[in-house]
Amino acid sequence: MNDKATAADGPLPRQLDFFEKGWGVDVFLTFTIDEKSSFNPSISFTPPILDGVARYPGGIIGKASQSQAQSLGAQVSSQANRVDKLHIFYTIADLAYGGRFPSRKELEQTDCITKNASGTLFLSSDLKFHEWFRAIVKLQVFKQGNLDQKNSFATQGVIAHNIKFQIVSTGNYTPSWKLVEFSANTSNSPFLSATRDRTQEIDITMGPLAESGGLKQKALNTILASELRSSLNSVFRLNQ
Incomplete structure (x- = not known):
């Protein structure tokens, strides 16, 4: 996943230097693949039977149709x-001055995957993180808030952003026969079916740095909540 951000709005104002000097960012990537397949054959035997003789009310005797059917079916399914999960941590200072992170221009001109990606479908799209971050910054720019005052957003705040892409591929095949004495696969269930569900999720969490060099507890709690949500989603998907 690659964030195709819009044009830059210029550097951050000086009163927001705390972002570059005292904040870090944790990127949490979750890649989930669910595969389901099923096999549902069915056969029905309907041998012809001659009409019988029935006595109706009033002493009337007449013919009555008769039928016989035997069905055989099976169901096999697998899931x-x-x-796959990946955590990446940077300090904002590393991203801005570390010299080991490509420039924004280089990022915008580089594909997020290679041409021989074995057919894996990754998405390159605008993650809207740039707009979300700028919306917060503008609170300070337009003097709608003082983010760097003591014990406020600069030292206790958290910025979180979540994006999830889901790609579902489904196919089925059902040959059917209907002959004089038997029929096959005439039910509503497909004879063969397969489903592949791929989910790519990214959680970006920004917050002030603790003395240990990692993020402060409030940001760590946000990351923990993201991991818990991801784990619960995996359990729910298995039980569907």
Whole structure:
């Protein structure tokens, strides 16, 4: 996933230097793949039977149709789930001055995946993080809030952003026959079916740095909540 941000709005104002000097960012990536397949054959035997003789009220005797049917069916299904998680941590100073992170221009001109990605479908889109971050910054720019005052957003705040892409591929195949004495696969269930559900999720959490060099507890709690939500989602998907 690659954030195609819009044009830059210029550098941050000086009163927001705390972002670059005292904040960090944790990027949490979750890649989930669910695969389901099922096999549902069915056969019905309907041998022809001659009409019988029935006595109706009033002593009337007449023919009555008769039928016989025997059905045989089976159902086999399988389900697989794979979850890959990745945490990446940077300080804002590393991103701005560390010299080990590509420039914004380089990022915008570089594809997020190579051409030989084995057919894996990754999405390159505008994650809207740039707009979200700028909306917060403008509170200070337009003097609608003082983010760097003591014990306020600069030292206790958290910025969180979540994006999830889901790609679902489904297919089924049902051959059917209906002959004189038997029929096959005439039910509503598909004979063969397969589903592949791929989810790519990214959580970006920004917050002030603790003395240990990592994020402060409030930001860590936000990251923990993201991990818990991701784990619960995996459990719910398995039980669907």
